[in-house]
Amino acid sequence: MNIGRAAELSGVPSKTIRYYESVGLLPPTGRAANGYRDFTAQDVDILRFISRGRGLGFSVEQVNELLSLYRDRERACSDVKRIAVSRLADIERKMQELASMRDALQTLAQQCPGDARPECPILADFMDPVHGPGKA
Amino acid sequence: MNIGRAAELSGVPSKTIRYYESVGLLPPTGRAANGYRDFTAQDVDILRFISRGRGLGFSVEQVNELLSLYRDRERACSDVKRIAVSRLADIERKMQELASMRDALQTLAQQCPGDARPECPILADFMDPVHGPGKA
DNA sequence: ACTAGGCTTACCAGCCGCTGGAAGGTCAAG
DNA sequence: CTTGACCTTCCAGCGGCTGGTAAGCCTAGT
Incomplete structure (x- = not known):
């Protein structure tokens, strides 16, 4: 074909x-x-x-x-499993990374009124994360 | 500097x-x-x-x-928030994608004895996923 | 027989976000 | 005066495709 x-x-x-x-x-x-x-x-x-x-x-x-x-x-089946388990670990790592990004971003987004005012806690955090919700 | x-x-x-x-x-x-x-x-x-x-x-x-x-x-603060919220949605989407991969892989890995035998349910699923744990 | 269109071929370029390396200029210390 | 660390630019490559080009092929309709 x-x-x-x-x-x-x-x-x-x-x-x-x-x-x-x-x-x-x-x-x-x-x-x-x-x-x-x-x-x-x-x-x-x-x-x-x-x-x-x-x-x-x-x-x-x-x-x-x-x-x-x-x-x-x-x-050997174990060779296959080794690769699968390593991939599972990758996935877990990435999910944790994403989760910590999400948590940080959610905190920021909650603080942000999202209206027409120019003061933005998100941008403020970006420029000076010291007092912010922490690392991502 | x-x-x-x-x-x-x-x-x-x-x-x-x-x-x-x-x-x-x-x-x-x-x-x-x-x-x-x-x-x-x-x-x-x-x-x-x-x-x-x-x-x-x-x-x-x-x-x-x-x-x-x-x-x-x-x-406007809302412009910032819009970008942040869109990023949050991205994150959620990716996390779900990863979660479904993880679930499928975990199911397969559990079925896999991981010993020296050549019969491997993981490879079997890869070649014919119809009867497997479903889509990833 | 001819043409239109859809399929196929091979190739090169570009996407993202860097990162490495080459080839060279500059500067401070010994 | 040389060494070594820094700086400059530019080009190439990573992964995993995807798009575009120009060409060849194949089939159906006229």
Whole structure:
């Protein structure tokens, strides 16, 4: 099948499919006589695998590792879990970062009347955070 | 003062300071006779403002808006609040996105024994998420 | 047979927010 | 006078695409 159909079936845009191929994430597909890429159902499966991994926030490099593990009949489940757990830790870290940003911003926003007056506690804090709600 | 000192006082690396200047976030500083940038205490204040804004996750463009509002004596507090509230919404959205990733991954990780066996529910889900813990 | 349009190809450029490195000028201390 | 730390500019690259260009191909309708 052509790239457009593969895109449709996998949910990955054609451009992105070519990109994945170019960075070695998707192995080069076969080519039809006219030079068009020719995708098999298995290629589409791989694309879906990639899409799922990316959707869970794994980096392209990590998805590559996971794909290698998938292809490796001798792989140990623990290797997969290690990557997943490391990703979980990433997520937790980012969530905490966001939470502290949110808390600081919420405090500031609450102090801000949000009317037409020019005095703004948010800007005041930005210029001199010493007395503000703390670090973000 | 030189850029190194300004970096030290503001916590923003020299390279980044030059970058901020190049994209119009920090107005061009004065120059000493030797061509070196010459920072005033006010320049450092602006750098800290930028740093605080970036630390709260505002984009460079948003920080630019906030800086413009700061400089504008006639600004309305509501304009500032609008930007802050929009950033808060961004944060909430990202946190939810991360939370759903975390939930899906945690479910998968729990199902994964993490031992030396090759059968891995995580990889199985990646290849065929239909029966898995759902979308991320 | 011809044309219109939609698909495909490859390539280069740009997005964001830096960060690293090269190649050179300047300055203070030894 | 040299060393080393600082400063200058500019160009390139990170990740992960995405857009645009120019060209080739393929199919349906006239």
